[in-house]
Amino acid sequence: xxxxxxxxxxxxxxxxxxxxxxxxxxxxxxxxxxxxxxxxxxxxxxxxxxxxxxxxxxxxxxxxxxxxxxxxxxxxxxxxxxxxxxxxxxxxxxxxxxxxxxxxxxxxxxxxxxxxxxxxxxxxxxxxxxxxxxxxxxxxxxxxxxxxxxxxxxxxxxxxxxxxxxxxxxxxxxxxxxxxxxxxxxxxxxxxxxxxxxxxxxxxxxxxxxxxxxxxxxxxxxxxxxxxxxxxxxxxxxxxxxxxxxxxxxxxxxxxxxxxxxxxxxxxxxxxxxxxxxxxxxxxxxxxxxxxxxxxxxxxxxxxxxxxxxxxxxxxxxxxxxxxxxxxxxxxxxxxxxxxxxxxx
Amino acid sequence: xxxxxxxxxxxxxxxxxxxxxxxxxxxxxxxxxxxxxxxxxxxxxxxxxxxxxxxxxxxxxxxxxxxxxxxxxxxxxxxxxxxxxxxxxxxxxxxxxxxxxxxxxxxxxxxxxx
Numbered sequence: 001x002x003x004x005x006x007x008x009x010x011x012x013x014x015x016x017x018x019x020x021x022x023x024x025x026x027x028x029x030x031x032x033x034x035x036x037x038x039x040x041x042x043x044x045x046x047x048x049x050x051x052x053x054x055x056x057x058x059x060x061x062x063x064x065x066x067x068x069x070x071x072x073x074x075x076x077x078x079x080x081x082x083x084x085x086x087x088x089x090x091x092x093x094x095x096x097x098x099x100x101x102x103x104x105x106x107x108x109x110x111x112x113x114x115x116x117x118x119x120x121x122x123x124x125x126x127x128x129x130x131x132x133x134x135x136x137x138x139x140x141x142x143x144x145x146x147x148x149x150x151x152x153x154x155x156x157x158x159x160x161x162x163x164x165x166x167x168x169x170x171x172x173x174x175x176x177x178x179x180x181x182x183x184x185x186x187x188x189x190x191x192x193x194x195x196x197x198x199x200x201x202x203x204x205x206x207x208x209x210x211x212x213x214x215x216x217x218x219x220x221x222x223x224x225x226x227x228x229x230x231x232x233x234x235x236x237x238x239x240x241x242x243x244x245x246x247x248x249x250x251x252x253x254x255x256x257x258x259x260x261x262x263x264x265x266x267x268x269x270x271x272x273x274x275x276x277x278x279x280x281x282x283x284x285x286x287x288x289x290x291x292x293x294x295x296x297x298x299x300x301x302x303x304x305x306x307x308x309x310x311x312x313x314x315x316x317x318x319x320x321x322x323x324x325x326x327x328x329x330x331x332x333x334x335x336x337x338x339x340x341x342x343x344x345x
Numbered sequence: 346x347x348x349x350x351x352x353x354x355x356x357x358x359x360x361x362x363x364x365x366x367x368x369x370x371x372x373x374x375x376x377x378x379x380x381x382x383x384x385x386x387x388x389x390x391x392x393x394x395x396x397x398x399x400x401x402x403x404x405x406x407x408x409x410x411x412x413x414x415x416x417x418x419x420x421x422x423x424x425x426x427x428x429x430x431x432x433x434x435x436x437x438x439x440x441x442x443x444x445x446x447x448x449x450x451x452x453x454x455x456x457x458x459x
Contacts, residue, residue, distance in 0.1 A: 153444075156434075156435075157435075195439075195442060196442070197437075197442045197443060197444070247421060248419050248421050248440075260419070260420060262416075262419050262420040262421030262422075263421055263422065264413060264415070264421065264422045264453070264455075265377065265413075265422055265425075266413075266421075266422045266423060266424055266425065268422075295419070295421070295440055312439075312440070314440050325439040325440060326439075
């Protein structure tokens with residue numbers, strides 16, 4: 001993939017918005033570029049620009065940093081699994097030829113050969129298609145990225161009476177939304193929608209699935225229910241090593257009755273609340289009862305250390321859905337996804 | 346700097362010795378309580394008296410009072426604040442992706458063993 005000077009303004013804006021000063025500093029240090037600057041804005045606008053002008057900066061590396069910052073965490077993730085059908089095998093489906101045919105049918109083949117770095121496009125746009133490969137060249141995943149403009153309410157809401165009506169108004173801030181569809185070589189398909197209170201997730205998801213039908217036919221990718229993972233979190237809540245902390249639970253009986261259990265202290269373990277656990281246990285002992293939703297804090301590796309830190313995971317909504325409420329690194333996302341798939345059996 | 350413990354407080358407030366002893370016994374068993382729970386468990390003559398005693402214990406550093414913001418959606422704790430004046434007027438619940446106006450019923454006074 002080749003990024004050009006036309007992409008630079010968007011790259012600079014996104015570096016400033018998405019990356020920490022330390023990350024940008026590390027990037028400049030790694031290429032031997034000047035790094036002194038009074039603040040992050042100057043570091044990006046002057047030093048990163050200077051590194052590009054001096055031909056030290058590989059824009060692909062900067063795009064990689066942006067990608068890592070915005071593509072992991074703070075998302076709703078929907079899981080699907082490719083099943084064998086009469087059509088092409090998974091290997092055939094991931095071949096260069098098959099991908100090209102599907103992309104041309106959709107009209108986005110140019111996004112594979114000539115991806116764009118879009119800041120805040122006017123319309124929802126497929127900005128990039130990429131094939132991720134392992135160091136020895138085997139395909140790892142096929143990724144399609146969509147970018148859109150969003151208007152998020154922010155700031156103090158104002159209420160006023162206008163002509164007999166109570167009207168609430170709040171300033172809107174224009175921002176960028178990023179969604180991904182990623183097919184791994186093992187057949188797992190993820191649709192990852194950036195979290196946003198204004199988003200209709202079902203509409204976004206189904207619109208993406210429809211648009212990308214030639215690449216990821218719905219009949220070949222049924223949803224993967226996370227019911228087993230939800231049961232695992234209950235059955236293994238006290239396993240040695242405590243890979244997760246439970247903070248909220250919703251349990252449902254066979255007739256539809258439900259109960260919610262919530263821990264009060266934000267940093268407490270539900271597992272350490274004997275009364276809550278006993279009540280939840282009684283509720284789940286009934287025939288047909290099941291854990292319907294969890295908020296679990298998964299222990300994930302802390303970047304650059306041997307320690308772990310918590311990543312908040314909300315398992316509610318659609319049967320194949322989970323959300324990560326905080327931005328995380330690529331490694332942390334993969335770790336969390338791997339754990340959930342392991343728990344799901 | 347506040348200092349002291351239940352015993353010192355009992356010496357200075359001998360009429361409330363029994364009440365303080367019940368409080369001490371409770372905090373020996375569990376780290377934190379809501380005010381309403383303490384009223385129910387300690388059975389003070391009046392809730393106001395208990396509030397005054399807890400204020401005194403907080404001033405002495407024997408207990409810590411925090412104000413816990415609860416989500417009206419999950420009913421779980423979101424964040425602890427040292428003072429009611431630190432609690433914001435609105436809050437965004439990341440788990441349920443909804444903002445809410447903070448009302449008194451969303452703020453839980455919690456007393457914690459120091």
